[in-house]
Amino acid sequence: MNEFIWPVRVYYEDTDSGGVVYYANYLKFMERARTEWLRSLGIEQDQLRDRDGILFAVRSVTIDYRKPARFNDQLDVVSSISQTRKASLTFQQRVVHSAADSAEPLVLCDAAVKVACLDASTFTPRSIPETLLAEIAGER
Amino acid sequence: MNEFIWPVRVYYEDTDSGGVVYYANYLKFMERARTEWLRSLGIEQDQLRDRDGILFAVRSVTIDYRKPARFNDQLDVVSSISQTRKASLTFQQRVVHSAADSAEPLVLCDAAVKVACLDASTFTPRSIPETLLAEIAGER
């Protein structure tokens, strides 16, 4: 199974006064990684919307927060696809921190994110285009 | 079981170019509601941190997105506590929209959010103070 790795730097905007990354912001990091993973396959979401009239919307998220990230941390989002259906995809995504003094990257949080293919104007389910499914299948 | 209801208005800041509320922002709405629910019990989180040396951090979230919210929508976050442990609480939270033309409020998304009590400096688990647990128990 292929994994796609996308680096994320933690800026002030991502943190809160607890001194750590605000919990909702990991979902932003994960969306950036999904977008870049699609882009790496030649899939641009603005073209999907304008040309094919579809968009991807998150249907569900299950996320465990294990360790906090802090200002200035250099993180990686590691993503793979665990399930493809006719009108949805499920991503496994984890945010890891490669600390200088440890052999293994530390898992800060990990998530399953189910994304549905929708009609861009009506928000009703649509089949994922064949060519796109083929691209994605090549990644599994 | 008691439910705590907190109103949220959708502003431009909450939406994205898909025309709907960005998926991570529902977690902000839910945190506001948890904070206000604690406040309604007389519990201020800055005092918890400064006086008791503890803070609450989210351990896990399971969230289903059912219908999108849009700019200007007036929403309610409906919260209850489904589980209290020695060092953690689990909230059930749903975001609902009371459309003018429907009898029932529409559920836009619902979530289970597990929150752990942590030492504010070491981020290690701490027992929830007795008085606080008693307050919370009165809510179930």
Place this chain on the structure above:
Amino acid sequence: MNEFIWPVRVYYEDTDSGGVVYYANYLKFMERARTEWLRSLGIEQDQLRDRDGILFAVRSVTIDYRKPARFNDQLDVVSSISQTRKASLTFQQRVVHSAADSAEPLVLCDAAVKVACLDASTFTPRSIPETLLAEIAGER
């Protein structure tokens, strides 16, 4: 000159690891206040867009940051209109904190925000509708 006051509570989402409200987030507070001020005049921006085909977009901001706000602070955004033109409005807005132990509310930041009326699809300048200008004129 009329002033419109809109309360804002500071949540974790608004703060950063410096322990204070992140500087960009005051612009969110100010937009909420402008939206609610328009709403108080009976003007809903989604109707402006869908019915009149116009939207308001910020053209410029000049903002001075004087004192930081912190988690849990209860703030007010105090807004007035300093200039109305054919196709733009300028708001004076300040964020204040009414500390328990001071007679005067503390000004945390203040800004001039110029907002242009635009065609919602082409983003080119449009005259502010007469009825809307009349509503606004009544506020000065």
Place this chain on the structure above:
Amino acid sequence: MNEFIWPVRVYYEDTDSGGVVYYANYLKFMERARTEWLRSLGIEQDQLRDRDGILFAVRSVTIDYRKPARFNDQLDVVSSISQTRKASLTFQQRVVHSAADSAEPLVLCDAAVKVACLDASTFTPRSIPETLLAEIAGER
């Protein structure tokens, strides 16, 4: 005068339902660029805070919004320093878009951002450390 260029990709999180980047989010892009510019000089802000007890806080922003950015746009933040004082720096920053079909990059917005050096615990003004000023002087 040196210019520091930092690329920024526009994700869904940055946009609003007007279809463009939300106005406050350009301030996030500019802060990322300032942080990376300091990093490129060997200056890490978490070390400044933990070792030297200082942090940089924004004192004022003057920003003009000229053209909107949209989802998926690849932008650059172009930054330079226009003024150094004992306890403050002023950055000139503009966000530009290099469209495929134009010779010149399009300026989407430009800003002057004054940043003060503060004591990290008291938030009172502090002199910028000599070594840091020397690094910065080398950039002008």
